[in-house]
Amino acid sequence: MPSLKDLRNRIGSVKATQKITKAMQMVAAAKLRRAQMAAEQARPYAERMERVLANLAASAATTGHLPALLDGGGRDAIHLLVVCTGERGLCGAFNASIARLARDSAFSLQAEGKTVKLLCVGKKGYDILRRQFGRQIIEAIELRSVRSIGFPEADAIGRKIVALHAAMEFDVCTVFYAQFKSVIAQIPTAQQIIPLALPEQGGEGTLKPAYEYERDEEEILSALLPRNISIQIMRALLENAASEQGARMSAMDNASRNAGEMIRKQTLQYNRSRQAMITKELIEIISGAEAL
């Protein structure tokens, strides 16, 4: 049976923890608004890019020659998994669920006899995956010092991936990140970026405009494709940033609520034992007086 002082101390520490989790929740809420806006503003570019690329690829396909970034060169023996996670913990299952999705697909690829390489963006994912895939991780990129993720960071990662692809280090590249649906729902997603999976064009009846190219088609395509990869990476990072804050917000909300529940229970116990003690003392005094 804990003493009254123990109980008092414990209630005090739970209250302090609750204050911290409440503060973290509010910080996450403020950051979430910004991150969500950034993610939404980045969508138009990615969408337009996809449309232009689809048009280009369709007309390039008729001429026959496709760059390796578009059709993957027909090989799929080596897979590169780019796992984007957060830099910090205390955000519920956010990091763990992305890492789990990446791990599951790595295992199923290995079971098919493919070689798997990993590239971790964000410290937490690296920490989780390091144990199982130690030597298969070719690089771990930390973005801790970056205050707000923008195109330059994404472009640096994109260029790295394109350079690795050019050096034949891998054939297929998939990005793992959490898509931001809402504050309570973040969906871990795997998106293949090399070779590019383009949406199917509408039925055969649709008339395609015959584009003219300033600089020939191939040159434009070869400039556009690496750019598209950087853009997709950026989209993943921005979605991730919003998801992370959302996950942290709901995790901290839960934590504050649990702390409240704990305080309630322990206060009850504290009051009970205090009353029990008073009763005990009274009984002692009364029975002492009766004995006289």
Added chain:
Amino acid sequence: MPAFPFELVAPEKLVYSGEVESVIVPGTEGEFAVLKDHAPVISSLKPGIMVIEESSQAKLRLYVRGGFAEAAPSGLTILADQVLPLDEVDAAKLGAEIEIFEEELERAGTDEARRIATEKRDQLLELKAALKM
């Protein structure tokens, strides 16, 4: 002049979206103006000045650091790498832009990359001279 839909997007956000009368685009092969019902064309952009004419009175001048333009029957879409309003561009900013490509030139591993970076740097130097900065 009849208006047509125009969209200018940068990686971070949608910069401009609306009906315009004409847009002068700094294409790699030379500047060209796009009016309503322009023939479908896809062009890469050089670093340069873009002029958006909403009406004969309202003109918008922007600096773009390259990217792509797509003129389709549905309108003109420009995917720019970086967009700055022209009055925010000064000698120092332009100098920084030139430096970006000079760094790229140093990093460039292939002849092709080197050629592209040199070309872009020269285009910027030209622009700087044209703006008399």
